[in-house]
Amino acid sequence: MEHIVIIGNGISGVTAARHIRKNSNKKVTLVSAETKYFFSRTALMYVYMGHMKFEHTQPYENWFWEKNNISLKDGFVNHINTAEKTLEFKDASKLSYDSLILATGSKPNKFGWPGQNSEGVMGMYHKQDLENLEKHAPNNEVCKRAVIVGGGLIGIELAEMLRSRKIPVTFLVREASFWNGVLPAQESEMINNHIKEHHIDLRLSTNLKEIKADASGKVKSVILEETGEEIFCDVVGLTAGVTPNIDFIKDSGILLGRGVKVNRYLETNIANVYAIGDCAEQHEAIGQRRNIEAVWYTGRMMGETLAQTICGNKTEYKPGHWFNSAKFLDIEYQTYGWVFSERSTKEDEAYFQWKHTKENKCITISYDKNSRQFLGINTFGIRMRHEIFDTWLTEKRSIEFVLEYLADANFDPEFYKLHEAEIVAKFNKEHTTNIQLKKKSWKRIFNKA
Amino acid sequence: MKLIKNIGLVVFLMGLAVFTALPLLGTFNLNEVDFKRIVTNQNIKSEIFINDIQSNIVGKEFTGMQALSPKIANAINNANKTHTKNREWSKKIYTKSSDMAAFIGKKSANGYIANNKGFMWLLTFGLGIIGALMFIVPNVVLLGKKGIKNDGIYHASATNQGWIGWMVFIFLVSFYIVLYFASEYATNWTLLVDPISEALSGNPAGHWFVYGFMYCTVMTVMAVRMYIKYRHNIYQVFRTTSVLFFQIVFAFIIPEIMVRLQMPYYDFKNAFPLDYDFFFQWNLDSLIETGGIGIFILVWGIVLTLVIVPIMVYFFGKRWYCSWVCGCGGLAETLGDPYRQHSDKSLFAWKIERYLIHAVLLFVLVMTAMTLYSFFSDTRTVLGIKTSSVQSMYSLVIGSVFAGVIGTGFYPIFGNRVWCRFGCPLAAYLGFVQRFKSRFRITTNGGQCISCGNCSTYCEQGIDVRAYAQKGENIVRSSCVGCGVCSAVCPRGVLKLENGPEDGRINPTEILLGNDVDLMELVNKK
Numbered sequence: 001m002e003h004i005v006i007i008g009n010g011i012s013g014v015t016a017a018r019h020i021r022k023n024s025n026k027k028v029t030l031v032s033a034e035t036k037y038f039f040s041r042t043a044l045m046y047v048y049m050g051h052m053k054f055e056h057t058q059p060y061e062n063w064f065w066e067k068n069n070i071s072l073k074d075g076f077v078n079h080i081n082t083a084e085k086t087l088e089f090k091d092a093s094k095l096s097y098d099s100l101i102l103a104t105g106s107k108p109n110k111f112g113w114p115g116q117n118s119e120g121v122m123g124m125y126h127k128q129d130l131e132n133l134e135k136h137a138p139n140n141e142v143c144k145r146a147v148i149v150g151g152g153l154i155g156i157e158l159a160e161m162l163r164s165r166k167i168p169v170t171f172l173v174r175e176a177s178f179w180n181g182v183l184p185a186q187e188s189e190m191i192n193n194h195i196k197e198h199h200i201d202l203r204l205s206t207n208l209k210e211i212k213a214d215a216s217g218k219v220k221s222v223i224l225e226e227t228g229e230e231i232f233c234d235v236v237g238l239t240a241g242v243t244p245n246i247d248f249i250k251d252s253g254i255l256l257g258r259g260v261k262v263n264r265y266l267e268t269n270i271a272n273v274y275a276i277g278d279c280a281e282q283h284e285a286i287g288q289r290r291n292i293e294a295v296w297y298t299g300r301m302m303g304e305t306l307a308q309t310i311c312g313n314k315t316e317y318k319p320g321h322w323f324n325s326a327k328f329l330d331i332e333y334q335t336y337g338w339v340f341s342e343r344s345t346k347e348d349e350a351y352f353q354w355k356h357t358k359e360n361k362c363i364t365i366s367y368d369k370n371s372r373q374f375l376g377i378n379t380f381g382i383r384m385r386h387e388i389f390d391t392w393l394t395e396k397r398s399i400e401f402v403l404e405y406l407a408d409a410n411f412d413p414e415f416y417k418l419h420e421a422e423i424v425a426k427f428n429k430e431h432t433t434n435i436q437l438k439k440k441s442w443k444r445i446f447n448k449a
Numbered sequence: 450m451k452l453i454k455n456i457g458l459v460v461f462l463m464g465l466a467v468f469t470a471l472p473l474l475g476t477f478n479l480n481e482v483d484f485k486r487i488v489t490n491q492n493i494k495s496e497i498f499i500n501d502i503q504s505n506i507v508g509k510e511f512t513g514m515q516a517l518s519p520k521i522a523n524a525i526n527n528a529n530k531t532h533t534k535n536r537e538w539s540k541k542i543y544t545k546s547s548d549m550a551a552f553i554g555k556k557s558a559n560g561y562i563a564n565n566k567g568f569m570w571l572l573t574f575g576l577g578i579i580g581a582l583m584f585i586v587p588n589v590v591l592l593g594k595k596g597i598k599n600d601g602i603y604h605a606s607a608t609n610q611g612w613i614g615w616m617v618f619i620f621l622v623s624f625y626i627v628l629y630f631a632s633e634y635a636t637n638w639t640l641l642v643d644p645i646s647e648a649l650s651g652n653p654a655g656h657w658f659v660y661g662f663m664y665c666t667v668m669t670v671m672a673v674r675m676y677i678k679y680r681h682n683i684y685q686v687f688r689t690t691s692v693l694f695f696q697i698v699f700a701f702i703i704p705e706i707m708v709r710l711q712m713p714y715y716d717f718k719n720a721f722p723l724d725y726d727f728f729f730q731w732n733l734d735s736l737i738e739t740g741g742i743g744i745f746i747l748v749w750g751i752v753l754t755l756v757i758v759p760i761m762v763y764f765f766g767k768r769w770y771c772s773w774v775c776g777c778g779g780l781a782e783t784l785g786d787p788y789r790q791h792s793d794k795s796l797f798a799w800k801i802e803r804y805l806i807h808a809v810l811l812f813v814l815v816m817t818a819m820t821l822y823s824f825f826s827d828t829r830t831v832l833g834i835k836t837s838s839v840q841s842m843y844s845l846v847i848g849s850v851f852a853g854v855i856g857t858g859f860y861p862i863f864g865n866r867v868w869c870r871f872g873c874p875l876a877a878y879l880g881f882v883q884r885f886k887s888r889f890r891i892t893t894n895g896g897q898c899i900s901c902g903n904c905s906t907y908c909e910q911g912i913d914v915r916a917y918a919q920k921g922e923n924i925v926r927s928s929c930v931g932c933g934v935c936s937a938v939c940p941r942g943v944l945k946l947e948n949g950p951e952d953g954r955i956n957p958t959e960i961l962l963g964n965d966v967d968l969m970e971l972v973n974k975k
Binding site: 011040042043046047049050051052053056057058061164197198296297300304305318319320321323325326329330332334383384385386387390411412413414415416417442443445446 | 593594597602603604605681795796892895899900901902903905906915936937938940941946949953961965
């Protein structure tokens with residue numbers, strides 16, 4: 001029987017394993033050195049914050065794997081022998097495969113800062129990082145201050161985690177405004193303010209120069225690049241992005257770039273070796289996507305796609321319309337289609353923006369100035385329907401159409417105050433149009449379902 | 450703020466301590482006149498019992514119910530023994546000894562507590578309410594910006610099945626045992642609320658009145674907590690207001706006022722089969738005897754169960770009842786909210802749940818069928834089984850032990866919906882309607898789920914919400930009471946409770962939204 005070995009039991013590897021099992025009776029082995037059972041990485045923060053126990057982050061009960069005949073192998077792969085189709089483990093054991101799927105995920109970036117390997121310096125990615133944080137920052141007596149380096153999604157989550165235990169946090173962000181490489185200024189500024197409202201010491205346009213350790217090798221302070229200021233701290237969180245976790249693949253003959261190079265079928269240069277998820281790098285970008293997409297959803301989609309190929313239904317990886325979501329402290333964010341920050345907008349793209357006067361709610365709709373085509377939406381503090389926007393993007397609807405039917409897209413809980421009328425009124429005023437907001441219609445909403 | 454909270458905690462614990470000590474305190478001195486009245490009212494014909502009480506209890510002072518109650522139990526036992534031996538059935542006393550002790554206790558309480566009801570009320574309920582509010586209200590500031598605030602739930606002893614949780618468990622279980630099985634020990638509690646009971650129904654309070662009053666008080670105080678915790682979520686605010694309204698007005702005030710107006714005591718929202726004794730002979734007799742309003746109640750009760758309940762479930766899901774109207778649900782959503790995360794999410798628990806809740810439904814239906822058969826055919830037995838013994842078994846095992854002692858007592862250990870999930874026959878009935886014929890579902894928002902598990906963790910009904918959400922499937926489960934907390938705690942805006950067309954309500958998906966696998970459209974459609 002064909003043996004499929006998957007290195008990595010994150011969302012990509014597990015999705016591939018599950019779908020291979022659904023569609024075939026091939027032998028499937030999931031290899032991981034991190035944890036025996038699959039857990040949701042995105043939920044690690046809630047364990048530290050006391051919202052959940054670790055077991056709650058595991059989407060499948062422990063009996064699930066045996067019942068579905070998916071073997072779990074606990075081990076760290078040192079070397080991949082692609083000629084003999086064998087994996088060599090750190091403990092010298094070996095495992096042979098017929099097809100190999102690399103789903104090894106990412107690791108936190110370290111940019112060669114002096115002292116970056118001191119004790120108490122950590123990323124927030126692996127389960128071991130969580131354990132490390134629990135050790136170095138159990139409370140605000142052991143950890144009198146933490147410094148977080150890098151203003152992305154993991155950075156703000158780490159800040160939220162530490163604040164949940166009342167640990168003072170200094171948050172170093174290289175950009176002039178939080179995540180403004182991705183977010184339009186209106187939204188980036190709203191998040192800046194929200195971060196400060198949570199009593200986080202946000203330092204914008206600030207770089208790390210070095211990390212200082214005490215005699216025992218434990219972090220003691222950080223020095224800032226711009227001012228030379230020294231900030232004393234017990235924990236340093238490195239959250240300046242992630243890189244594919246591929247060090248052990250280097251001498252295997254598998255073609256690597258920043259990640260494992262794959263074609264649209266997720267195949268590497270070596271037959272029967274595939275890569276999916278964070279560690280995969282497309283030869284050429286798909287649409288406006290990046291070559292490496294370290295996102296939960298894309299990992300899952302690659303897993304679904306590759307399972308088809310492996311089970312005999314050769315399928316190209318064709319991610320649909322871009323979507324994503326996040327939560328910045330108390331503010332929920334969703335995005336559908338493409339909304340770029342001011343820095344990266346193209347010439348014919350324009351924004352329509354609306355912001356609530358008091359609450360942390362705003363939207364940015366991106367559209368084509370000439371064709372009026374709706375390109376994407378960022379929504380903060382208002383939930384919107386994925387399916388509706390997916391349909392509108394496919395149907396290449398105009399911004400006027402989107403606004404007219406905006407009520408259909410609302411996904412907030414019942415009885416929430418609706419803002420569509422205000423939003424449409426603002427657009428009408430700015431564009432001297434006369435769009436009449438249509439009432440929400442179940443028929444239209446579920447037409448597609 | 451912290452200080453206010455801590456003072457509040459101390460004040461609350463003082464009130465709780467006095468309340469907890471009360472069953473064992475107080476003096477009782479039964480006088481001749483009162484005893485004669487009890488004998489007449491209870492229609493006691495046993496001269497052995499009367500003599501026994503007269504010589505051993507009347508005119509003597511007892512400190513604490515624990516001194517009085519065994520004497521009464523003895524008197525009943527001795528008298529009944531003799532009467533059984535002599536086959537004097539008409540003299541035998543069928544009143545339970547704890548009920549008898551409660552009657553006598555109520556009449557004979559004469560000490561400090563009986564004479565200072567108002568002050569004692571302040572020392573117990575008063576301190577409890579003030580302390581609890583002092584503990585809860587500072588959260589407006591302490592919880593910080595509005596939003597989901599579940600920080601530290603699994604670090605705190607009270608909410609992580611730690612020693613505080615177990616203490617609460619012991620307290621609640623003991624309280625229900627007193628209430629159901631040793632009500633004479635509640636005598637002093639009844640004294641505290643006599644003035645309120647007299648104002649409402651004109652009668653002195655019994656232990657069920659204490660329970661009703663406490664229920665409303667606890668729900669109100671804990672509703673304040675809900676309002677603060679979920680102040681960003683208007684659905685939770687409306688829902689909490691609704692259960693509070695129905696508890697206070699429909700379950701508590703209206704029945705008491707009906708008694709004052711010489712009408713039967715009836716809670717208009719309490720639907721059969723949750724209201725399991727609705728068709729019991731004594732109830733039917735009393736309703737029919739009352740005429741007018743009684744007949745109306747009889748018709749209403751039947752229409753409620755057979756017409757109103759299913760139609761409402763069709764349009765809104767069973768949430769309209771379970772988390773907007775029901776008293777059990779009301780307590781679970783207020784007092785029980787801090788414990789919602791303890792419901793077991795395993796497949797095994799789901800299996801147990803289905804067996805148990807449907808067995809209870811079957812039990813109540815068989816019992817009611819027997820009851821009605823006996824009622825109309827005027828027999829006491831069905832197929833040789835005594836209807837009344839089936840009824841008492843249900844009352845004891847399901848009505849008291851399951852719904853009360855386990856249902857509420859186990860909040861801190863098994864979560865706040867133990868009864869609603871595993872036992873409530875009405876919930877089972879509504880569940881069938883919700884699962885097979887309803888517009889209600891929890892919509893999953895395309896492919897946005899990140900499998901974090903907040904929804905499953907905080908589902909009080911033990912539904913593994915994530916299992917559906919991560920597959921892009923809507924949640925259409927018979928047990929969902931529509932509390933809306935899964936949607937509230939979701940960090941990615943994935944879940945929404947809504948009532949929509951039945952078409953497409955159940956949507957198994959092979960491939961999640963976002964992935965453009967053309968061929969899969971065929972697979973999904975097959």
